[in-house]
Amino acid sequence: MFATLGDIKEKKKLILTLTGLVTVSLLGVATAQNLLWMNLASFAVGLTSVVPQIISPLAAQLASPKERGKVVGTVVSGLLIGILLSRTVSGFVGQVAGWRAMFVVAAILMFILGIIMYYKLPVTKSNTIDNLKKERKEHKEKLRERLFFSSKNSPVPLEFI
Structure with missing residues (x-):
């Protein structure tokens, strides 16, 4: 849903907005007091966690044609390693501090990632x-x-x- 907006909206602003929304959504899951709240917050996490689907084409757009394959391969490799490591880390944190703590840690990491991307990502031309x-x-x-x-x-x- 949001990933296709990367074709017509400026990608840096879209990525930062979604990073902020997923941070809030993760905090919503961590603080859920009932099943309805948990379901709504989990839905929001799923809806807003499409930043990798926007970053991959952005990396391809920013790379020179000669380096494009290497850059996209590096980004996708990093995403897959992150997925695998996150399962291990979340299992450990969940065992030591409880499942809510992992959502707080994830929200903090997303917030930090948002700050880094604010300073590091270039503004790109959007397609009108x-x-x-x-x-x-x-x-x-x-x-x-x-x-x-x-x-x-x-x-x-x-x-x-």
Whole structure:
């Protein structure tokens, strides 16, 4: 839901907003007093924890074409290692301090991560609807040229694309 906004909104602002929302959601789970509160806060955590799905394309966008594969591979590797380590760490913290403590720790880490990203992430150009329409028109022209060798004498209208 939010990940697709990365195509039309400025990514740094979107990432920071979602990081703040997931921090609040994690605190909501940690302080839940009943099942309804727990369910709503857990839903909010799931809804707002899509920052990795925005960071991966951002890394690809910022990398040079020559380095793009290496950069995306590094980011995805880091995400997978983080997922595996988080299960181990959360099990340990949960055993020692209880499950609520792990959600507080996660909220603190997300807050710190948000501060780091505020200073380190560059502001990127967002795609507006006009830019997307322009790109779509360019893609149509390229497709016409490839299919019919000339975009001016195309026998078939390609408005369906």
